[in-house]
Amino acid sequence: MSKAFGGLKAVNNFSLRLDEGEIVGLIGPNGAGKTTIFNLITGLYKPTAGTIHFCGEDITGLPPFKISQRGIARTFQNIRLFKGNTVLDNVRAVFHPRIKYNFFDALLRTPRYNAEEARVTREAMELLEALNLAHRANEKAANLAYGDQRRLEIARALATHPKLLLLDEPAAGMNPAEVKRMVELVRYIKERFKLTVLLIEHQMGMVMNLCERLVVMDFGQIIATGTPLEIRNNPVVLEAYLGKGATVA
Numbered sequence: 725m726s727k728a729f730g731g732l733k734a735v736n737n738f739s740l741r742l743d744e745g746e747i748v749g750l751i752g753p754n755g756a757g758k759t760t761i762f763n764l765i766t767g768l769y770k771p772t773a774g775t776i777h778f779c780g781e782d783i784t785g786l787p788p789f790k791i792s793q794r795g796i797a798r799t800f801q802n803i804r805l806f807k808g809n810t811v812l813d814n815v816r817a818v819f820h821p822r823i824k825y826n827f828f829d830a831l832l833r834t835p836r837y838n839a840e841e842a843r844v845t846r847e848a849m850e851l852l853e854a855l856n857l858a859h860r861a862n863e864k865a866a867n868l869a870y871g872d873q874r875r876l877e878i879a880r881a882l883a884t885h886p887k888l889l890l891l892d893e894p895a896a897g898m899n900p901a902e903v904k905r906m907v908e909l910v911r912y913i914k915e916r917f918k919l920t921v922l923l924i925e926h927q928m929g930m931v932m933n934l935c936e937r938l939v940v941m942d943f944g945q946i947i948a949t950g951t952p953l954e955i956r957n958n959p960v961v962l963e964a965y966l967g968k969g970a971t972v973a
């Protein structure tokens with residue numbers, strides 16, 4: 725697929741196949757087009773050319789909520805939480821568009837309303853437990869440490885029951901110990917929730933440790949794909965990151 729903004733080709737003839745259960749890293753210098761790829765997959769942008777297929781179906785041009793219903797979820801580079809609400813309510817809010825009661829059930833607090841609300845709270849708490857945030861459930865999201873806020877974002881993404889999870893710089897701004905914990909967390913949720921994961925990351929420690937395959941972009945195009953070891957030693961990649969004449973240290 726391709727995506728142009730006026731004269732700028734942000735994504736140019738990009739082609740990628742993700743297999744079920746893979747963890748693939750999308751890397752490349754600033755402005756390479758990585759976030760645009762996420763915006764295209766999740767329906768925020770429509771491709772100028774090309775198609776996107778998910779589980780055998782053409783999802784090109786579907787609105788974001790339909791793509792979410794098909795099983796694709798994402799987190800954002802900049803944390804997007806309801807900071808004034810509790811940790812639990814941040815996750816519960818994701819369930820509400822799918823909830824099975826109507827306006828009158830809510831108004832009259834019918835048994836159906838109570839049962840649905842209890843189910844949503846139970847499912848939200850299960851997710852918080854999986855992400856080691858259950859003990860902070862009643863805390864305001866704004867009071868969480870940065871790493872915990874990132875985990876809460878992932879809990880919110882998981883609440884949509886995705887098959888494919890897109891993580892946009894999950895380890896941005898983290899110290900080496902936090903990066904290590906994030907690597908373990910992504911591995912764990914991948915197994916537990918049977919996910920396929922595509923992640924954008926600048927923290928090389930994270931992608932090298934976690935990803936089975938890396939896709940490197942520069943100027944909207946794929947310039948290399950391979951295992952972390954292959955990518956680490958690829959002169960074209962070094963040049964994209966460090967400029968012409970770069971050599972392996």
Ligand SMILES: Nc1ncnc2c1ncn2[C@@H]1O[C@H](COP(=O)(O)OP(=O)(O)OP(=O)(O)O)[C@@H](O)[C@H]1O
Nearest residue numbers: 729732734752753754755756757758759760761801
């Ligand atoms: N909505 C938009 N309108 C115009 N230009 C855009 C838009 N979104 C992205 N771009 C441009 O497309 C190019 C690719 O941007 P993108 O955000 O996808 O890069 P990136 O690889 O995610 O960069 P970073 O690592 O810095 O987040 C950049 O030149 C950017 O300025």
